[in-house]
Amino acid sequence: MGRSPCCSKEGLNKGAWTALEDKLLISYIKAYGEGKWRNLPKRAGLKRCGKSCRLRWLNYLRPDIKRGNISHDEEELIIRLHNLLGNRWSLIAGRLPGRTDNEIKNYWNTTLGKRAKAQASINEAPPSKSTQNILSTESGATEPSSSSQATKTKIEVIRTRATRYSSQVMVPLQPPATQDIDVTNLTLRQDPFELRDDQCCLTNDQEMGDAEMVDFGISELMKANDEEFEELFHEAMLKDWTANPGLSNNAATDLDSLAFLLGSDDWP
DNA sequence: AAAACCTCCAACCGCCCACTC
DNA sequence: GGAGTGGGCGGTTGGAGGTTT
Numbered sequence: 589m590g591r592s593p594c595c596s597k598e599g600l601n602k603g604a605w606t607a608l609e610d611k612l613l614i615s616y617i618k619a620y621g622e623g624k625w626r627n628l629p630k631r632a633g634l635k636r637c638g639k640s641c642r643l644r645w646l647n648y649l650r651p652d653i654k655r656g657n658i659s660h661d662e663e664e665l666i667i668r669l670h671n672l673l674g675n676r677w678s679l680i681a682g683r684l685p686g687r688t689d690n691e692i693k694n695y696w697n698t699t700l701g702k703r704a705k706a707q708a709s710i711n712e713a714p715p716s717k718s719t720q721n722i723l724s725t726e727s728g729a730t731e732p733s734s735s736s737q738a739t740k741t742k743i744e745v746i747r748t749r750a751t752r753y754s755s756q757v758m759v760p761l762q763p764p765a766t767q768d769i770d771v772t773n774l775t776l777r778q779d780p781f782e783l784r785d786d787q788c789c790l791t792n793d794q795e796m797g798d799a800e801m802v803d804f805g806i807s808e809l810m811k812a813n814d815e816e817f818e819e820l821f822h823e824a825m826l827k828d829w830t831a832n833p834g835l836s837n838n839a840a841t842d843l844d845s846l847a848f849l850l851g852s853d854d855w856p
Numbered sequence: 857a858a859a860a861c862c863t864c865c866a867a868c869c870g871c872c873c874a875c876t877c
Numbered sequence: 878g879g880a881g882t883g884g885g886c887g888g889t890t891g892g893a894g895g896t897t898t
Contacts, residue, residue, distance in 0.1 A: 603867075626882080647866075676887085689887085697888095
């Protein structure tokens with residue numbers, strides 16, 4: 589089943605938005621709120637596609653958008669979340685107040701992605717402690733490394749396409765044996781991998797048994813506000829996982845195990 | 857000074873999923 | 878259950894502005 593275009597493209601403006609268009613969009617949304625994007629341009633008197641209006645609003649005009657340089661802390665968080673989630677920019681953006689998925693995506697593509705590639709090329713050489721860094725994730729990162737050393741330190745991106753679930757929370761399955769498992773495009777690893785800052789703690793020598801495991805909580809996280817985010821991770825994931833043998837109790841506080849997320853040079 | 861090249865990012869595009877009828 | 882719609886997502890592009898030659 590194809591999908592009809594969101595609007596007729598004939599006679600519509602394209603390209604950069606003018607100040608007047610911005611003003612029209614802002615005043616309309618202030619008056620009537622977001623949503624109904626398809627009808628919005630007509631009602632607001634804009635010669636734009638509804639999608640274009642939505643994008644303009646979400647990425648640029650929204651009052652809560654934080655513009656300007658991405659701080660070091662934000663950058664670290666992006667890197668960690670990218671290692672956890674892959675190119676799921678909206679999810680990553682959701683953890684960075686005021687930042688949009690587009691902005692983060694651009695930042696990654698222009699800055700962090702390049703750094704990651706440079707890092708990866710360094711890692712091609714025999715690995716040393718200082719080069720056992722992640723930042724490894726662009727789409728090709730799911731490929732198993734030929735180097736066994738590399739596989740120990742490299743975070744595999746699960747997949748690049750976000751999947752939404754509306755109402756179900758995927759619960760962890762019993763972890764299988766310890767070898768790596770490939771489930772279609774899913775590669776699992778043995779490495780501990782977790783986030784700092786109490787954001788979450790995924791695993792420590794923990795294996796996931798199924799693709800559902802990877803998607804655990806994603807839908808909930810997409811809906812969650814900041815408080816719920818931590819709650820979901822800690823209560824639903826950490827709690828369940830700690831029930832499994834193999835997850836050490838001090839996983840969340842073992843900073844050494846996190847060093848690979850920042851590069852070991854960043855840690856004492 | 858200007859041409860060539862590079863970088864950044866706003867915007868577009870096509871695809872997908874959830875929801876409704 | 879299938880078709881249609883609304884909304885959201887990630888990938889890609891194009892142009893403006895900056896830098897180098």
